[in-house]
Amino acid sequence: MLNFSAHLGFQFTEVPFAARFGAAAAAGYRAVEFPSPYEQDAGELAELLARHQLQLVQFATPMGDGKGLAALAGRKEEFREGLHQALHYARRLGCRRLHLMSGCAGPDEPADATTYLDNIRYAVAFFADQGIQSLIEVIGEASAPGYFMSRFERAEWLFDAVDSPGLGLIFDSYHASRLGGDPLALLDAWWPRLGHVQVADDPGRHEPGTGRLDFPALFALLERRGYPGWIGCEYHPHNGTEAGLGWLAAYMAGR
Ligand SMILES: O=C(O)[C@H](O)C(=O)CO
């Protein structure tokens, strides 16, 4: 049976951030994820996770003022300093996966492959020593203009160059579909490097079942492969988080 994690940046936004932990647990989730814990005190977050018996599945290293820093030529020092802050939170929160976001290039913010590769290699080694897996995710430019890690071809280049089990892919069904690929074929091809999965339907980025993606087939593939990890529910609820959990109840009932 597959395991699902609530994405607290997308779901349960009807209530303030601290209340989302209890709401997710009450809805049956045993794990959560959200990109940035740094505005909250690590001790308070640890207490919320413990009180609601939730695991924290993954979060991102400090993202600067946007979607990360790893490929930004002028921000190498800031990226590397951020790894220490991320490690502090990961240890305190018992989290074993960290997302290294590439950042978005802009007119005054150059990004390049050499900076990115150096930084990813450095971070993968830094976290692997601590038993933490580093993750990258392909996010299309339509969702994040200028995002450096915006194509699966580029991810292939990165994985070949880094060549370490300490690096895994976040496969996000929505971005995979938006990029024009066949999400099932992509998921299958990326299986050996899979570190985490996120789901949302396309179009709309709402609940599974609201668009054209074949989630029964996607879940069957993950089950067949014996996927041991978590599936983050990174979608915008169409009509309220709890009202939109029917797809998950249906999946659970079918197991
Ligand atoms: O944009 C995404 O899909 C990422 O997973 C994300 O939100 C990280 O902040």
Ligand SMILES: [Mg+2]
């Ligand atoms: Mg995602």
